[in-house]
Amino acid sequence: MNITTALEALGVRDDTLTQAERDTLNRDGFLPLPGILTTQQIEAFRTRLDELLAAEGDDAGKEVHQEAGTDRLSDLVNKGEIFEVCFTHPRVLAAIAHVLGGECKLSSLNARSALPRQGLQALHADWSGPVQPGNFFVCNSIWLLDDFTETNGATRIVPGSHQSGQSPTDAMRDPRAAHPEEIKLLALAGTVVIFNAHTWHGGTLNATSQPRRALHSYFCRRDQPQQLDQRTYIRPDTWARLSPAARYILDVSIYIVRIIGAVAGLGEARSAAIRRRRTMRPYTWCSASRTQRPAAAVSPLPPFEWFRKVWYSTALSTHPGEYPAACVVRRV
Ligand SMILES: O=C(O)CCC(=O)C(=O)O
Numbered sequence: 001m002n003i004t005t006a007l008e009a010l011g012v013r014d015d016t017l018t019q020a021e022r023d024t025l026n027r028d029g030f031l032p033l034p035g036i037l038t039t040q041q042i043e044a045f046r047t048r049l050d051e052l053l054a055a056e057g058d059d060a061g062k063e064v065h066q067e068a069g070t071d072r073l074s075d076l077v078n079k080g081e082i083f084e085v086c087f088t089h090p091r092v093l094a095a096i097a098h099v100l101g102g103e104c105k106l107s108s109l110n111a112r113s114a115l116p117r118q119g120l121q122a123l124h125a126d127w128s129g130p131v132q133p134g135n136f137f138v139c140n141s142i143w144l145l146d147d148f149t150e151t152n153g154a155t156r157i158v159p160g161s162h163q164s165g166q167s168p169t170d171a172m173r174d175p176r177a178a179h180p181e182e183i184k185l186l187a188l189a190g191t192v193v194i195f196n197a198h199t200w201h202g203g204t205l206n207a208t209s210q211p212r213r214a215l216h217s218y219f220c221r222r223d224q225p226q227q228l229d230q231r232t233y234i235r236p237d238t239w240a241r242l243s244p245a246a247r248y249i250l251d252v253s254i255y256i257v258r259i260i261g262a263v264a265g266l267g268e269a270r271s272a273a274i275r276r277r278r279t280m281r282p283y284t285w286c287s288a289s290r291t292q293r294p295a296a297a298v299s300p301l302p303p304f305e306w307f308r309k310v311w312y313s314t315a316l317s318t319h320p321g322e323y324p325a326a327c328v329v330r331r332v
Contacts, residue, residue, distance in 0.1 A: 009245035011090035029199030069118025114153035126197035153206030
């Protein structure tokens with residue numbers, strides 16, 4: 001699989017975005033896509049976020065970032081099947097791929113709720129410095145779970161600033177202050193706003209008594225590190241459920257040490273140690289041709305019948321054509 005076949009499998013076509021939409025994204029650095037989520041999906045997301053916030057308490061968001069005045073959650077890839085749409089929706093992927101020149105992968109999937117009377121951020125880009133116009137590394141999407149209004153902490157953005165070759169800290173004395181050209185992203189819940197993450201943006205003050213909720217599905221070029229290393233975090237049940245194309249977007253297609261650890265009953269500590277050492281012991285890889293059937297590819301057979309069964313059912317046999325040159329595992 002490559003990015004072209006992954007995007008195709010997820011329904012991205014040449015005409016998934018109109019030329020006018022591509023032009024808007026190029027010129028302004030952002031593009032609102034209305035009506036991506038249904039009312040039922042919005043409600044399901046809100047409910048799930050409430051559950052996660054209650055369950056995670058003070059740890060919420062820790063995998064990536066915590067921020068005073070907000071409720072943040074991270075690693076949503078592994079916290080419910082409902083979040084899958086955030087990295088597989090064809091319109092969203094088409095826009096992200098357009099900005100990143102095709103070669104994209106998920107960087108992280110998070111939630112951010114600006115709490116009442118809080119939420120103001122400095123204008124910033126999601127990248128450490130200025131880039132040459134046209135050479136973009138990161139692209140974000142904000143999934144509105146509430147209407148974004150003048151007063152409830154809607155994201156502000158400076159149109160065209162992705163082409164400026166400058167960072168807000170270079171150009172502004174106080175990036176927390178209003179910028180003369182900034183606008184607020186005002187739109188209905190269910191809208192997804194794609195923004196080239198080099199475009200200057202930031203949360204604004206939520207002056208209402210209700211939280212302003214949103215998801216951030218953040219992407220980067222495939223040659224860049226992810227904000228949350230998906231290979232480290234991917235859980236076996238998530239991995240098993242995802243399509244090959246979705247795994248490719250997460251960049252976890254060939255990563256199964258975690259799965260091995262789980263099915264072999266090594267426990268989290270042991271599989272974490274294996275991941276750290278990357279030496280693949282006590283299991284190691286051997287590769288076999290894609291045409292070989294999994295059973296024939298294993299030599300010698302894994303020691304336990306149960307292990308072999310679970311292993312094949314969760315990994316190889318569910319997506320036989322997908323396995324990286326039919327990588328299989330054997331005891332050493
Ligand atoms: O949630 C928002 O309005 C924007 C958040 C943002 O830009 C960030 O957290 O970096």
